[in-house]
Each structure stands twice: as structure tokens, then as C-alpha cells.
Amino acid sequence: MTANNILQIVLYFGVLLLLAKPLGLYMARVYESRPFVLDRVLGPVERIFYRLCGICPEEEMGWKKYTFAVLLFNAAGMLAVYLLQRLQGVLPLNPQRLPGVSPDSAFNTAVSFATNTNWQGYGGETTMSYLTQMVALGVQNFVSAATGMTVLTALVRGFKRHSADTIGNFWFDLTRSTLYILMPLSLILSLLLVSQGVVQTFSEYKNVSLTRTSSYDTTKLDDRGGPINDASGNAVTEKTGIKEQVIPLGPAASQIAIKQLGANGGGFFNVNSAHPFENPTPLSNFLEVLAVLLIPAALCITFGKMVDDQRQGRALLSAMVIVLVALMTLCVWSEQQGNPRFTAMGVDQTASDSQPGGNMEGKDARFGIANSAIWATATTAAANGSVNSMHDSFTPLGGLYPMWLMQLGEVIFGGVGSGLYGMLIFAIIAVFVAGLMVGRTPEYLGKKIEMFEMKMSVLVALIVNALVKAGTAIAVSTKAGVAGIANPGPHGFSEILYAFSSASNNNGSSFAGLSANTVFYNTALGIAMFIGRYWVIIPVLAIAGSLAKKKRVPAGLGTLPTHTPLFIGFLIGVILIVGALSFAPGLALGPVAEHLMTRP
Amino acid sequence: MTTMIRNAFMSLLLFTILTGVIYPLTVTVVAQALFPHQANGSIFMKDGRPIGSTLLGRQFDDPKYFWGRLSATRPYPYNGGASSGSNRGPNHPDLVKSVQARIDALRASDQANTRPIPVDLVTASASGLDPHISPAAAEYQAARVARNRGMDEAKVRAVIAAYTGQRQFGILGEPVVNVLQLNLAMDELK
Structure with missing residues (x-):
């Protein structure tokens, strides 16, 4: 660890926590319909929106109706994304003349973007037309994030209300999340990003002719397109000149802003935020990685405000920060150690004033070690999934922390909305476990936690957990699954485990060496993303409905306070123990085995 | 039920116009005006x-x-x-x-x-x-x-x-x- 590594981590959390409070209080105003400035400007737009859609924003919904609205809206979105991809070849705004996307890939991407996962089996610049990027993927970036926020808001209302049959109006929550929170923030961020060099244009790719041509070796092909071999069986190569440089363009900044803010993560270009046009400078990097955790952190404050006890929100936020600071620091440290193999080959991996040192494979020079590892852990803690370095090339332990952060269930910050509702489920489990220890009926925020809530909470924790393992097991025991592996040995197993951890938890980051754009992976990961999202949303909304019905119990002497350092520590313990017990064997077979193999 | 379906599809359509067309166009126009060099690939x-x-x-x-x-x-x-x-x-x-x-x-x-x-x-x-x-x-x-x-x-x-x-x-x-x-x-x- 260098002094600058530590300084960058401190600065990151400092600015994050500074911004979380005002944004969190603002969002509480948005959901509680208290007046604010933007309200006056965009209020008419909101009202026209409701009128055109035939929505009555004051209508209160029970949890079943709310759930049905969530699912219906998401189904419509999925269908639209699927069709737009399939038909992009004949639709406008396609300057690269890209053909329609294959059915399995289009299915995977439709599920991926509707579930806020943004797993990308495809390469952006070679697959998706500008139109698809904007009106299919870009739109889902907004509304899938807003969907997460609606479910959270409904759950918070469940805690806040008592003896009530309803938990709010889905359309109201959805519209306000998008119009007053996601769009204004994205507008500001995208312009800041353009100022740093992120592209934003509708013109097609430019070709710059090079004054000095260089060349590369290509395999010589015979008339039938097969490689020609020489006498000893090696492929014959020939020199091909590079005469032009391709400058890729597109409306990137607008999409990048929301993919960072909305815990989406789907990049405009193939390498996501490692691309110099997607993330050109350390400042753009700082803003983008700040955006990853901004809304999830602020929502903790919103939650505290909405349940009239800000200490509760701060407690959950503290638990998140503590776990992430620890794992982030470990990840930076692991990457800074470098690759022991290289040292023996005469490579200098020591950090100094003039070089970052460490494991630089798959990292861009402007980001070095600290910015790459900070991003890797922030993006996997939040269910974001965007990358600015190639996680597949991380050291074994450096790759373990991001993978484990996903396996913890995306509750350390987690997705926009989804992270906090996941965390609240863990809080329920924690008070239950604590209740068992002293033999009292557990309660949380004045609501008794009973059989039904526990069943649903355990269901949430188990479904995703089981999905990761079942998916990985199927993939490693089938030919189609193993065929996608890029790295030999335990690292290959890690690639698959990482993919299913990412998809099931709706993260979307990948060990990108895995060839996942195949019928098998597109289907298997598509199913994992689908179940991992909606089979969690349904029990969460069921809990919201059940809590809203309950009477409030006044806190007594036997009530476990849920805002104290003791509870924060206990909550962290529960999360880590569930995560460690569930995934220790899997991690031992992958990154841990690989780490032990490489120790000199 | 039919109201819900209308709500869902109409709101998706309007969100598409709002976040898929108006938003990126606004960003493009402002970006091209303020930062033309950067917006076009530096x-x-x-x-x-x-x-x-x-x-x-x-x-x-x-x-x-x-x-x-x-x-x-x-x-x-x-x-x-x-x-x-x-x-x-x-x-x-x-x-x-x-x-x-x-x-x-x-x-x-x-x-x-x-x-x-x-x-x-x-x-x-x-x-x-x-x-x-x-x-x-x-x-x-x-x-x-x-x-x-x-x-x-x-x-x-x-x-x-x-x-x-x-x-x-x-x-x-x-x-x-x-x-x-x-x-x-x-x-x-x-």
C-alpha cells in the first residue's frame, strides 16, 4: 500500500458520505410528496404523464397489486428490448449497419437490462446500433433502477405504516424516481463526463489515416478460408498493414451517466469504463465510481428519514461502509503485490513516484492499481457491474474480494433500491437471530417479526444463494459450460463461479475471458438473472404488505436497539457468516486454490 | 386488469420518449455546444x-x-x-x-x-x-x-x-x- 492508495480510498468515502446526506433527504421529499424546487419545474410534466397513461397517482395499492404492476411493467420492458434488438437491422439510427441480434443473445440482454443486471454477453461497439443503445438499453437503465427504488419505497412504507392494507402506488413511485432523481442526476453527470472527454455525438465512427503504417501478422488462408500450414505444421503468417485508425463514437456520455448512477453497469463500449472514450481521466473515473455508490448510500438516509429515525439509516450505512472499506483495502493491497512470476522475469513491480507497479495486466495506466481496485470493489459491492479494469486478470485474492462482495447478496450498498431492501432483509434475519439468543419475540422498527416475515426473508437469502451454486454446478458438469472457459486450472472454475454469482445477484460484472455469448450461457445466465431479481422482489413486497398490516409495538425494556454499534457489529457478523458459510467451499476451489498454487 | 396493461405500456412508451430520446438529445445538444472538442473524440x-x-x-x-x-x-x-x-x-x-x-x-x-x-x-x-x-x-x-x-x-x-x-x-x-x-x-x- 502506498500513501496515495490510502489517500484515494479516504477521499472516495469522504466525498461519498458528504453527498449522501443531502441527496438522501431530497429523495425522502420526493417519495413523501413534500414540496421541493424541481417539483415546481417538472410538476406539469409529471401530471401530463399520469394523464396520458391513465394513472391515478393517489390510488393506494395492496402488496399484491403493487407486485403485479412491477411484474407487468418489467415484462413490457423486456419485450420491447428483445424486439428492438431483433429488428435493429431495419430500424433507423444504425450508422454502422449492424444486423439484428441473435435470439439467445437478445433474450439474455433483454432480461439483463430489465433486471438491472446489465450482464453483457455482447461487445457494445460491434453489436448494438445507436438506436438500440438509446431507446432499448438506455431506457431500461432508468426504469430498471427506478423499479428497485419503488420496491424499496414500498418496503419502507411497510415499516412506517401500521394497521394499513396498502403500500403506495407503483406508478407514482416509478415516475417520481425517474423524473426527479435519476434524470436530473444523469444530466449533470453526463455533462461533467463530456467535459473530461467522454464522447456524445450521433455521427458515425471516424477513420483517421495514418502517416506511418505499421503491420501485424495474420494467418495466411487458402482459397477455402482454412489456415495454410508449413512443412512442420505451423500456420503460415503474412504481414498486413494498418493504414487507418478507427475512432469509435456515439451518444456515450448520456448512457454512461445513468449506467453508473442506476447500478446498471452496461457499457457503451466493449471494455466498459476502461475505454478511454467512456472514462478518459482520473477525474471522470472518480465521478463515475462515486456515482456507483451515491444513490445506494443516500437511500439509507432516505430510509431513516422516512421511518422517522435517522439513526436507523445511519446504522445500516455504517455496516455497509465498514465491510466495504475492509474488502477494498484488501483488494488494493493484493493487486499492489503484483504477479510473483513477473519478478523472476526481470520486471519491476514496485510502486514509486514514477510508476504504479503491481499487477498491471488488464489495467490502464491512468488508473493504476488504486483506482482499478477501488472501482472493482465498489462496483461489485453495489450491484453495478461496470468495470474500469479486467477482473479476470486480477491476482487470485484480488479477484476473490469482488466475487465475495457479490456473493454476500448485493447488500453492501447493493443495487439502487435493491441493495437496501436486501440489507433490510438481513436486518430482519439479524434481529431474529438475536431474538433466539435471548428468547424474545424479535421486533424491528416497532414491528414484530413473525413466522411469515421470517419465511419470506429466508426465502430471499436462500433463492439467490442456491441459484449461484446450481448454475455453477450445471455449467462445470456440461460440455457447453466448460467450453466457455478461457483460463486453465482453478481460474477457469473461478470464471464460471463469478459469472453465476454476478448474474444471480443482478450485478453484471464478469471475468470477461469466459465466452458467454453462446446459447448455453445466454440461456442459463438469463434464467439466473430473471429468478434472482423477481423471486426476490415478490417475497420482499409480501413482507412489505404483511408489515403494513401490523400494529406498532412501543419499544420496551426488552427491545433490541437497532442503531447501536453492537447491532451494527452483529448485523455485519450475520451477513459475513451467511456469506462465508455459503461460499467458502466454492471460493476454496477457485481463487484460494489458485493463490496457493502461485505462492513462490 | 386492462387499466393496468394500459398503464404499463403507455408509461413504457412515455419513458422511452423521455429517457430514450429527449434525455440523450438534450445531452448531445448541450455537450456539442459546451464541449465540442471532447464530445467528438478529442x-x-x-x-x-x-x-x-x-x-x-x-x-x-x-x-x-x-x-x-x-x-x-x-x-x-x-x-x-x-x-x-x-x-x-x-x-x-x-x-x-x-x-x-x-x-x-x-x-x-x-x-x-x-x-x-x-x-x-x-x-x-x-x-x-x-x-x-x-x-x-x-x-x-x-x-x-x-x-x-x-x-x-x-x-x-x-x-x-x-x-x-x-x-x-x-x-x-x-x-x-x-x-x-x-x-x-x-x-x-x-
């Missing part, structure tokens, strides 16, 4: 002709130029149309091979230089389009470039120093040298 010109982008790296393998990061894009390195990292894990046999090949090429082009090689010079970048190397990696190549150009080494080092960018605000990121700009500056010197 392309720089010489004699009225576009030379390249300050943000995209380019392949250099001539010993009289500074070399950049390895690039794993296909089918050729630094292909701006298909960004990609190598995605090789730390123990992938091909990773060791590609690092060794770079080491061999560097050593062959500058046999007198036996110092350890800065790691960023022998590893592939994440994007495959990395425009930068570390100042250490530029320093390492200074003697070779000077010799191949018949120039004074001190003069080459002065150019490196002039083109070394510090951390943003003294904290963010890493100090770097833009390889394309450095090489163009070397050509200007003649």
Missing part, C-alpha cells in the same frame, strides 16, 4: 488534417519511437473498433509468453539496458487502447530512442518531462505520459 489536427485522438493509443514498434502498453484487441493491436483486454489470469501460460516476448523485444532493441522493466511496459492494458505509459516506462526507453535518433539522451529526457502529466489535483489517478503525443514531439524536434 481529435487533434495538423495542417488541417486529423492526426488522431489524444485519448486513444496507437501501436508503435519502431525502436526510434516510444512503445506503449501491449494491446489485446483483435485482429490487430489498438483496433479502435473493438476494444478488449487480454482477460488472461495471472497464471495463464499465454500471459507469461506475451510478457516474455515483450521483454525479449525490449532487450533486443537495447542490449545495454539491463535494468528491471517497469511492469506497465510488458503487460496488456484493460481497454487495449491505453494512450499512456508510466513515466518510469518512458524513462526506461529514453536511451534507446535517443540512440536510434542520433540525439542527446538529455534532450529526450527533457521531452519526456515536458509530456509527463501529474496526478489530477495531486491525488487522483497516476502520473502518465501520452505515448502518441510524446512520439509526435520527438518527430517535431528534428
Whole structure:
């Protein structure tokens, strides 16, 4: 660890926590319909929106109706994304003349973007037309994030209300999340990003002719397109000149802003935020990685405000920060150690004033070690999934922390909305476990936690957990699954485990060496993303409905306070123990085995 | 039920117009007005002709130029149309091979230089389009470039120093040298 590594981590959390409070209080105003400035400007737009859609924003919904609205809206979105991809070849705004996307890939991407996962089996610049990027993927970036926020808001209302049959109006929550929170923030961020060099244009790719041509070796092909071999069986190569440089363009900044803010993560270009046009400078990097955790952190404050006890929100936020600071620091440290193999080959991996040192494979020079590892852990803690370095090339332990952060269930910050509702489920489990220890009926925020809530909470924790393992097991025991592996040995197993951890938890980051754009992976990961999202949303909304019905119990002497350092520590313990017990064997077979193999 | 379906499809349509059309168009119009250079790829010109982008790296393998990061894009390195990292894990046999090949090429082009090689010079970048190397990696190549150009080494080092960018605000990121700009500056010197 260098002094600058530590300084960058401190600065990151400092600015994050500074911004979380005002944004969190603002969002509480948005959901509680208290007046604010933007309200006056965009209020008419909101009202026209409701009128055109035939929505009555004051209508209160029970949890079943709310759930049905969530699912219906998401189904419509999925269908639209699927069709737009399939038909992009004949639709406008396609300057690269890209053909329609294959059915399995289009299915995977439709599920991926509707579930806020943004797993990308495809390469952006070679697959998706500008139109698809904007009106299919870009739109889902907004509304899938807003969907997460609606479910959270409904759950918070469940805690806040008592003896009530309803938990709010889905359309109201959805519209306000998008119009007053996601769009204004994205507008500001995208312009800041353009100022740093992120592209934003509708013109097609430019070709710059090079004054000095260089060349590369290509395999010589015979008339039938097969490689020609020489006498000893090696492929014959020939020199091909590079005469032009391709400058890729597109409306990137607008999409990048929301993919960072909305815990989406789907990049405009193939390498996501490692691309110099997607993330050109350390400042753009700082803003983008700040955006990853901004809304999830602020929502903790919103939650505290909405349940009239800000200490509760701060407690959950503290638990998140503590776990992430620890794992982030470990990840930076692991990457800074470098690759022991290289040292023996005469490579200098020591950090100094003039070089970052460490494991630089798959990292861009402007980001070095600290910015790459900070991003890797922030993006996997939040269910974001965007990358600015190639996680597949991380050291074994450096790759373990991001993978484990996903396996913890995306509750350390987690997705926009989804992270906090996941965390609240863990809080329920924690008070239950604590209740068992002293033999009292557990309660949380004045609501008794009973059989039904526990069943649903355990269901949430188990479904995703089981999905990761079942998916990985199927993939490693089938030919189609193993065929996608890029790295030999335990690292290959890690690639698959990482993919299913990412998809099931709706993260979307990948060990990108895995060839996942195949019928098998597109289907298997598509199913994992689908179940991992909606089979969690349904029990969460069921809990919201059940809590809203309950009477409030006044806190007594036997009530476990849920805002104290003791509870924060206990909550962290529960999360880590569930995560460690569930995934220790899997991690031992992958990154841990690989780490032990490489120790000199 | 039918009301719900109408709500769902109409709101999706309106969100599509709002976030899929109006939002990106607004950003484009404002971005093109405020930051036209950046919004169009930071392309720089010489004699009225576009030379390249300050943000995209380019392949250099001539010993009289500074070399950049390895690039794993296909089918050729630094292909701006298909960004990609190598995605090789730390123990992938091909990773060791590609690092060794770079080491061999560097050593062959500058046999007198036996110092350890800065790691960023022998590893592939994440994007495959990395425009930068570390100042250490530029320093390492200074003697070779000077010799191949018949120039004074001190003069080459002065150019490196002039083109070394510090951390943003003294904290963010890493100090770097833009390889394309450095090489163009070397050509200007003649």
C-alpha cells in the first residue's frame, strides 16, 4: 500500500458520505410528496404523464397489486428490448449497419437490462446500433433502477405504516424516481463526463489515416478460408498493414451517466469504463465510481428519514461502509503485490513516484492499481457491474474480494433500491437471530417479526444463494459450460463461479475471458438473472404488505436497539457468516486454490 | 386488469420518449455546444488534417519511437473498433509468453539496458487502447530512442518531462505520459 492508495480510498468515502446526506433527504421529499424546487419545474410534466397513461397517482395499492404492476411493467420492458434488438437491422439510427441480434443473445440482454443486471454477453461497439443503445438499453437503465427504488419505497412504507392494507402506488413511485432523481442526476453527470472527454455525438465512427503504417501478422488462408500450414505444421503468417485508425463514437456520455448512477453497469463500449472514450481521466473515473455508490448510500438516509429515525439509516450505512472499506483495502493491497512470476522475469513491480507497479495486466495506466481496485470493489459491492479494469486478470485474492462482495447478496450498498431492501432483509434475519439468543419475540422498527416475515426473508437469502451454486454446478458438469472457459486450472472454475454469482445477484460484472455469448450461457445466465431479481422482489413486497398490516409495538425494556454499534457489529457478523458459510467451499476451489498454487 | 396493461405500456412508451430520446438529445445538444472538442473524440489536427485522438493509443514498434502498453484487441493491436483486454489470469501460460516476448523485444532493441522493466511496459492494458505509459516506462526507453535518433539522451529526457502529466489535483489517478503525443514531439524536434 502506498500513501496515495490510502489517500484515494479516504477521499472516495469522504466525498461519498458528504453527498449522501443531502441527496438522501431530497429523495425522502420526493417519495413523501413534500414540496421541493424541481417539483415546481417538472410538476406539469409529471401530471401530463399520469394523464396520458391513465394513472391515478393517489390510488393506494395492496402488496399484491403493487407486485403485479412491477411484474407487468418489467415484462413490457423486456419485450420491447428483445424486439428492438431483433429488428435493429431495419430500424433507423444504425450508422454502422449492424444486423439484428441473435435470439439467445437478445433474450439474455433483454432480461439483463430489465433486471438491472446489465450482464453483457455482447461487445457494445460491434453489436448494438445507436438506436438500440438509446431507446432499448438506455431506457431500461432508468426504469430498471427506478423499479428497485419503488420496491424499496414500498418496503419502507411497510415499516412506517401500521394497521394499513396498502403500500403506495407503483406508478407514482416509478415516475417520481425517474423524473426527479435519476434524470436530473444523469444530466449533470453526463455533462461533467463530456467535459473530461467522454464522447456524445450521433455521427458515425471516424477513420483517421495514418502517416506511418505499421503491420501485424495474420494467418495466411487458402482459397477455402482454412489456415495454410508449413512443412512442420505451423500456420503460415503474412504481414498486413494498418493504414487507418478507427475512432469509435456515439451518444456515450448520456448512457454512461445513468449506467453508473442506476447500478446498471452496461457499457457503451466493449471494455466498459476502461475505454478511454467512456472514462478518459482520473477525474471522470472518480465521478463515475462515486456515482456507483451515491444513490445506494443516500437511500439509507432516505430510509431513516422516512421511518422517522435517522439513526436507523445511519446504522445500516455504517455496516455497509465498514465491510466495504475492509474488502477494498484488501483488494488494493493484493493487486499492489503484483504477479510473483513477473519478478523472476526481470520486471519491476514496485510502486514509486514514477510508476504504479503491481499487477498491471488488464489495467490502464491512468488508473493504476488504486483506482482499478477501488472501482472493482465498489462496483461489485453495489450491484453495478461496470468495470474500469479486467477482473479476470486480477491476482487470485484480488479477484476473490469482488466475487465475495457479490456473493454476500448485493447488500453492501447493493443495487439502487435493491441493495437496501436486501440489507433490510438481513436486518430482519439479524434481529431474529438475536431474538433466539435471548428468547424474545424479535421486533424491528416497532414491528414484530413473525413466522411469515421470517419465511419470506429466508426465502430471499436462500433463492439467490442456491441459484449461484446450481448454475455453477450445471455449467462445470456440461460440455457447453466448460467450453466457455478461457483460463486453465482453478481460474477457469473461478470464471464460471463469478459469472453465476454476478448474474444471480443482478450485478453484471464478469471475468470477461469466459465466452458467454453462446446459447448455453445466454440461456442459463438469463434464467439466473430473471429468478434472482423477481423471486426476490415478490417475497420482499409480501413482507412489505404483511408489515403494513401490523400494529406498532412501543419499544420496551426488552427491545433490541437497532442503531447501536453492537447491532451494527452483529448485523455485519450475520451477513459475513451467511456469506462465508455459503461460499467458502466454492471460493476454496477457485481463487484460494489458485493463490496457493502461485505462492513462490 | 386492462387499466393496468394500459398503464404499463403507455408509461413504457412515455419513458422511452423521455429517457430514450429527449434525455440523450438534450445531452448531445448541450455537450456539442459546451464541449465540442471532447464530445467528438478529442481529435487533434495538423495542417488541417486529423492526426488522431489524444485519448486513444496507437501501436508503435519502431525502436526510434516510444512503445506503449501491449494491446489485446483483435485482429490487430489498438483496433479502435473493438476494444478488449487480454482477460488472461495471472497464471495463464499465454500471459507469461506475451510478457516474455515483450521483454525479449525490449532487450533486443537495447542490449545495454539491463535494468528491471517497469511492469506497465510488458503487460496488456484493460481497454487495449491505453494512450499512456508510466513515466518510469518512458524513462526506461529514453536511451534507446535517443540512440536510434542520433540525439542527446538529455534532450529526450527533457521531452519526456515536458509530456509527463501529474496526478489530477495531486491525488487522483497516476502520473502518465501520452505515448502518441510524446512520439509526435520527438518527430517535431528534428
